[in-house]
Amino acid sequence: MKNITSSLALVFMLLAPLASSAQSPAPAVDETLLRRGNELYQYWCATCHGRGPGHPGTQALETRYGGALPAVLEDRPNLTPDFVGAFVRNGISIMPFFRKTEINDEELAAIGAYLSHTPIK
Amino acid sequence: MASKYIALPKGVSEKDFDAAIVKFREILGNDSVLTSAEQLAPYTKTMMPVSDAEHTLSAALLATTVEQIQKIVAVCNQYKVPIWTISTGKNLGYGSAAPAERGQVVLDLKRMNRILEVDKDLAFALVEPGVTYQQLYDYIKEHKLGLWLSMPAPTAIAGPVGNTLDRGVGYTPYGEQFLFACGMEVVLANGEVLRTGMGSMPNSNTWQVFKWGYGPYLDGIFTQSNYGIVTKFGFWLMPAPPAFKPFAIQYQHEEDIVEIVETIRPLRISGVIPNAVVIAHALYEAPVTAKRSDYVSGPGSIPDEAVHRIMKDHKLGIWNVYAALYGTQEQIDVNWKIVMEAFLRSGKAKILTEEEVAEDAAFTYRAKLMCGEMTLTEFSLYNWRGGGGSMWFAPVSQARGSETLKQMALTKQILAKYGLDYSGEFIVGMRDMHHIVDVLYDKTDPEQVKAAYQCFDELLTEFSARGYGTYRVNTAFMDKVAETYGPVQRNIHKTLKKALDPNGILAPGKSGIR
Numbered sequence: 306m307k308n309i310t311s312s313l314a315l316v317f318m319l320l321a322p323l324a325s326s327a328q329s330p331a332p333a334v335d336e337t338l339l340r341r342g343n344e345l346y347q348y349w350c351a352t353c354h355g356r357g358p359g360h361p362g363t364q365a366l367e368t369r370y371g372g373a374l375p376a377v378l379e380d381r382p383n384l385t386p387d388f389v390g391a392f393v394r395n396g397i398s399i400m401p402f403f404r405k406t407e408i409n410d411e412e413l414a415a416i417g418a419y420l421s422h423t424p425i426k
Numbered sequence: 427m428a429s430k431y432i433a434l435p436k437g438v439s440e441k442d443f444d445a446a447i448v449k450f451r452e453i454l455g456n457d458s459v460l461t462s463a464e465q466l467a468p469y470t471k472t473m474m475p476v477s478d479a480e481h482t483l484s485a486a487l488l489a490t491t492v493e494q495i496q497k498i499v500a501v502c503n504q505y506k507v508p509i510w511t512i513s514t515g516k517n518l519g520y521g522s523a524a525p526a527e528r529g530q531v532v533l534d535l536k537r538m539n540r541i542l543e544v545d546k547d548l549a550f551a552l553v554e555p556g557v558t559y560q561q562l563y564d565y566i567k568e569h570k571l572g573l574w575l576s577m578p579a580p581t582a583i584a585g586p587v588g589n590t591l592d593r594g595v596g597y598t599p600y601g602e603q604f605l606f607a608c609g610m611e612v613v614l615a616n617g618e619v620l621r622t623g624m625g626s627m628p629n630s631n632t633w634q635v636f637k638w639g640y641g642p643y644l645d646g647i648f649t650q651s652n653y654g655i656v657t658k659f660g661f662w663l664m665p666a667p668p669a670f671k672p673f674a675i676q677y678q679h680e681e682d683i684v685e686i687v688e689t690i691r692p693l694r695i696s697g698v699i700p701n702a703v704v705i706a707h708a709l710y711e712a713p714v715t716a717k718r719s720d721y722v723s724g725p726g727s728i729p730d731e732a733v734h735r736i737m738k739d740h741k742l743g744i745w746n747v748y749a750a751l752y753g754t755q756e757q758i759d760v761n762w763k764i765v766m767e768a769f770l771r772s773g774k775a776k777i778l779t780e781e782e783v784a785e786d787a788a789f790t791y792r793a794k795l796m797c798g799e800m801t802l803t804e805f806s807l808y809n810w811r812g813g814g815g816s817m818w819f820a821p822v823s824q825a826r827g828s829e830t831l832k833q834m835a836l837t838k839q840i841l842a843k844y845g846l847d848y849s850g851e852f853i854v855g856m857r858d859m860h861h862i863v864d865v866l867y868d869k870t871d872p873e874q875v876k877a878a879y880q881c882f883d884e885l886l887t888e889f890s891a892r893g894y895g896t897y898r899v900n901t902a903f904m905d906k907v908a909e910t911y912g913p914v915q916r917n918i919h920k921t922l923k924k925a926l927d928p929n930g931i932l933a934p935g936k937s938g939i940r
């Protein structure tokens with residue numbers, strides 16, 4: 306198996322420009338889905354990706370982007386559900402994978418929707 | 427012809443595996459039998475310095491009931507298909523959710539996650555394997571049960587069943603997890619269901635309160651083993667104390683470890699300090715706030731001079747002791763006086779209380795671990811090198827200062843030979859110490875991968891040559907560690923395996939047992 310880290314890095318490079326251009330025009334907002342996504346994000350992701358010191362995920366992204374992009378995932382303008390999904394399922398570098406038995410596909414879609422939707426964050 | 431599977435179990439033909447998969451689907455339904463590369467991706471990532479191909483599974487089975495598991499083992503026996511069981515599957519640094527050997531089927535019990543009972547008065551829990559600490563924590567809060575969990579540092583995402591079965595450690599007074607286990611239900615390879623201890627007796631209500639039952643005590647043989655699949659697990663919880671006082675003590679010189687251990691041991695054995703105290707080296711704590719690249723670049727392990735700069739910049743000792751007092755305020759006041767007197771005697775210790783370091787991120791997460799609160803801060807260790815490579819080197823030592831100094835010096839010397847840093851800590855048990863070293867390396871750098879493998883191998887060789895045994899190890903080195911405990915133990919393990927699992931279908935290779 307080829308190295309997952311490098312293939313994910315590639316996914317990132319391919320998706321990043323697409324992601325930002327896909328922001329407009331704003332799609333219809335499913336508030337229930339976003340609320341669910343927010344809850345699940347707080348449950349599964351915020352312990353590592355939260356704001357402030359003591360959050361290794363945020364710390365890793367600070368180093369990776371060196372300020373070019375926000376280190377806190379909730380502040381990121383360019384995330385898409387597919388992009389989020391790839392990292393959750395495969396992990397990357399210090400981030401562990403999460404299996405379907407932990408976060409199922411619907412839950413993952415909700416987290417993806419929440420993180421891709423800037424306004425209500 | 428290309429196989430439709432990403433791997434096949436050793437010695438099993440694709441035709442037989444097809445037949446087994448059909449039966450697994452009949453038992454579990456199509457959606458709960460995973461075989462595609464995409465579905466299996468999360469089960470293939472490990473942090474070990476070997477190719478992930480060596481630990482690639484053939485399929486994952488998502489079971490939720492005891493009856494399903496009984497049927498699964500029947501199919502496994504029929505087709506000689508080996509299964510590797512995981513509960514919450516976060517054995518990071520010890521093999522993750524991947525099996526010991528290529529081609530094994532992972533039995534993923536994460537969805538078998540009922541909290542069956544939490545008894546407030548007797549302070550015990552009975553849970554299924556997929557229950558996470560977060561889930562149990564929320565349940566206890568919601569029902570206002572006033573009980574505390576003892577958790578490993580990955581808290582929220584790990585679980586009591588997997589952690590205890592691998593004989594993990596936490597940081598409260600209940601930190602030596604298996605000491606507080608009480609009663610298991612186990613599906614055996616022949617499909618029979620055993621309840622250990624008092625659980626064997628019909629109508630008994632003492633399964634979770636009396637460990638030993640009658641006759642030989644069996645629970646131990648289901649830990650770090652492959653003799654059964656644990657489907658229910660009982661354990662004791664700590665009643666939340668009226669008061670809790672976490673504190674840190676810093677020392678400036680590596681040799682001070684002798685004094686630290688000599689001071690802690692009597693306090694720990696007498697119960698003045700009741701919890702699993704941690705003595706963390708500066709390089710174990712530094713990643714919480716420091717970046718390695720701000721201090722060194724290029725190959726080689728970090729020089730002592732840089733470590734001293736880190737200590738100064740990030741207000742760390744070379745050793746950072748974290749411990750806590752528990753009880754009523756009066757009890758804590760009395761014990762605090764004893765602790766202060768013991769540590770201040772030589773004039774080397776700097777004692778820091780919560781009031782002084784409440785804002786410190788390292789202290790905050792250590793304090794959380796000591797009172798069973800959720801935190802994932804310790805994952806910052808992986809930011810130190812980046813690249814996702816990590817193996818826990820975990821030799822046991824006597825709780826004696828001279829021993830810890832010897833172990834630290836030997837570890838540092840071997841790590842330095844391979845250009846790796848000493849990210850180490852000692853966790854003080856009842857009379858032992860778990861010396862825990864995170865062998866961190868960049869898994870995307872082939873040179874570091876090679877060095878990390880050789881380094882770990884040499885650590886095991888040199889430590890065992892001096893009589894220092896390892897308490898737990900990642901799946902790439904299980905045979906090597908089993909070998910260090912000598913042939914008689916290996917033979918007994920094998921004899922039990924043959925008796926309980928003659929077809930060798932349960933987790934072959936676990937702890938070197940086949």
Ligand SMILES: Cc1cc2nc3c(=O)[nH]c(=O)nc-3n(C[C@H](O)[C@H](O)[C@H](O)COP(=O)(O)OP(=O)(O)OC[C@H]3O[C@@H](n4cnc5c(N)ncnc54)[C@H](O)[C@@H]3O)c2cc1C
Binds near residue numbers: 656
């Ligand atoms: C930053 C960091 C810090 C860590 N700190 C600690 C720590 O403080 N203490 C500690 O102990 N560990 C620590 N770990 C290691 C590990 O993550 C934990 O031990 C974790 O609890 C293990 O994963 P789990 O609970 O999901 O168990 P699982 O992965 O589900 O199980 C562990 C193993 O037990 C066996 N097993 C599991 N379920 C069953 C079953 N039902 N029947 C039979 N056998 C079974 C299998 O061999 C399995 O591989 C740390 C890891 C990281 C990344």
